Amino acid sequence: MGVDTVHTTASEDSGIGASEKYGSVAKVEDNSTHLAAVRGHVATDRYGNALIDFDPAAERKLRLKIDFMIVPTVSLLYLFCFIDRANVGNAKIAGLEKDLKLKGYDYNAVLSVFYISYILFEIPSNILCKKIGPGWFLPGLTLLFGISSLGTAFVHNFSQACGVRFVLGIFEAGMLPGIAYYLSRWYRRSELAFRLSLYIVMAPLAGAFGGLLASAILTLPHIGSLKSWRMIFFVEGVITIGLALIAFFTLTDRPATAKWLTQEEKDLAIARVKSERVGTTEVLDKLDKKKLLRGIFNPVTLGTAFIFLLNNITVQGLAFFAPTIVKTIYPHATVVSQQLHTVPPYVVGAFFTVLFPFLSWRFDKRQIFFVISAPLMMIGYIMFLASTKAHVRYAAAFLIPAGAFSFGALCTAQVSANVVTDTARASAIGTVVMFGNVGGLISTWAFLPFDGPNYHIGNGLNLATSSMTLIMSILMLLYMKSNNGKRDKINVDAELAGKDSKELEDLDWTHPAFRWRP
Structure with missing residues (x-):
């Protein structure tokens, strides 16, 4: 079968x-x-x-089973991971700045503190995820960042807000790379981008759903002694904690331990992933320093990481400042109306987040969709810079997420496809997401108070980063094709002569039979 x-x-x-x-x-x-x-x-x-x-029929049946048993759980966890990170933007226009007496650049500083811990713990967290196992590690992280988010409801000054956001960054650091690494245990390289998109789409949906949820919560008079923006953190934190407790029982660590697979399905799940990894003897190899470094210093990893850094300046900037930007477009609307206006652009962004990775799966290509996505962002920011009309700027707010949000799935899938061993995959994905969150840190200073309401600096910065994304994407595509041509001329037997299985496995992407997969 x-x-x-x-x-x-x-x-x-x-x-x-x-x-x-x-x-x-x-x-x-x-x-x-x-x-x-x-x-x-x-x-x-x-x-x-x-x-x-x-057998294609057996693979389809297995893939569908994995889709229904794995993807919904991690998608829900990531939805509330992003909501718990970005709800500070909703809280800002609901009175957080005034109640905490934030002045000048204090709000930007609160955002930045999160990214300091987020960046520092990115790669260590993914290595720990491999060591402990995603089935326990990911629910554990969710429980901890849910508690941290809930704690934000009880802060009373700038220092306390910074402290809670720093702790939140520690626990959220492992979620995006951890889930990407986890799914790579289950899917082939061509299938991975689309499955990654099914949980990464939760980022734009978190913007939409977060706005709706914040609007609904703000209609309540109070929850106990908590009022206004404090209720947002409390309710969303409680929901996150509940999901984490459920995930401890529902998240299967790897195919070999899946009780919902037959033995033949387990063997098929393992073998089909293994069949794409040249020179590897185990799908889940032991941690190895050489392979860790192969993942980090892979040229496609580094190039993709830089692209993700550029892209995250836009994505995270939208997460934190979309309500503020909408407020400048519709300054006379009510707070609830402003929150609701953030929803439609995120819905459009969510559509493209799934569309491009779906096409990537069907064509088994990723790099070309980098090239297609970047101009959408560029046009959006040109519209922001060229016009002050409300309808033009609001239209631009649809184009930008349409181009920006698919990169999360495409970038992590790209580096996963261009390494061999499980260890290198964990470090490569961790590296990409770490670089991406350097972009997130930059984004917290992209839209500054003195630059409003038109934000020429912020919009100009994002136009520059999206333009650079296009250039880098084209250069990487040319590099991979050129280098593959050089690899075709290598005498594989001569290069591998005398090497044992351990040496062959440690070669990873330097293996002469390996080819870049654009």
Whole structure:
């Protein structure tokens, strides 16, 4: 059921059959072919070709099962991760600044403190996620940042607000890279971007849903002694804590421990991921310094990380300042109306967040969608800079998220597709998200009080970053194609001569049979 055919061509240099050298296929009593995911064997030949052909019908059935059992849980967790981070923007126009006596750049400083801890704990958190296991680690983080968010309801001054936001950054640091790494345990490289988009779409939906939820909460007179903006943090924190407790029981760590998969489905889930990883003997390898560094210093990782840094200046800037920007467009509207005006642009952004990764899955391409997305942001910021008319600026507010929000899924999927081992994947994804949140830190200073209401500096900065994103995306695409051409001329057998399995696995993307996947 799980396997259609198995390659048994002999290794040219040894005469050893591929099934004997790289893996095994066992026959069960009913004579159906059963894939044995044998530890200590690779699932590709030395040229990077998969040794096993999979039954497409069996893969579709398995993929659908994984989709329904894995994606909804992580999507809900990330939805409230983003809400708990960005609700400070909703609280700002509901009286937070006035009640905490924030002046000048105090609000920007409160936002920045979050990113300091967020950046510092990004890579360590993802390594810890691999060590502990996502099934426990991700719900644990959710519980802790839910408590931190709830605690924001009880702050009374600038220092307390900074302290709570710093702690929130520590616990939220592992969520985006951790979920991306977690899903890479379950999906092929072509499938990953779309599945990542199904949880990353929660970021724009958090903007929309967060605005609706904040509006609804603000219609309440009080919750106990808590009033106005404090109720936003309290209610949303309680919901997050509840979701975390449920996730401890519903989040499956890896295919091998999934009680909802049959043994044959477990073997298929492991083998199909393994068949794309040249030279690897285990899907979940042990932590290794050399492979960690391979993930970080991969040229595609570094290039993609820089693009994600540029992109996050826009994405995180929208998260924190969208209500403020809408307030400048509709200054005479009520606070609830201003909150509601932030919703439609996020809905459009959510659509494109899923659309581009879906197309990426179908074409097994990612880099071209970087190139397509950037001009949408550029046009939006040109409209902001060129006009002060409300309808023009509000139209621009739709174009920007349409171009910006798909990068979260595309960037993490891109680096996941362009490393080999699980360890390198964890460090590569952590690196990209860490760089991205340097962009988030910059975004907290993009829209400054003296620059309002037109925010020429903030809009000009974002036009520059989106333009640079387009240039970098094109250069990376050209690099990957050019380097693949050079790799095609390498004598693989000569390069691999004399290397044992450990040395082959440590090669990761430097393996001569590896090809960049744009």
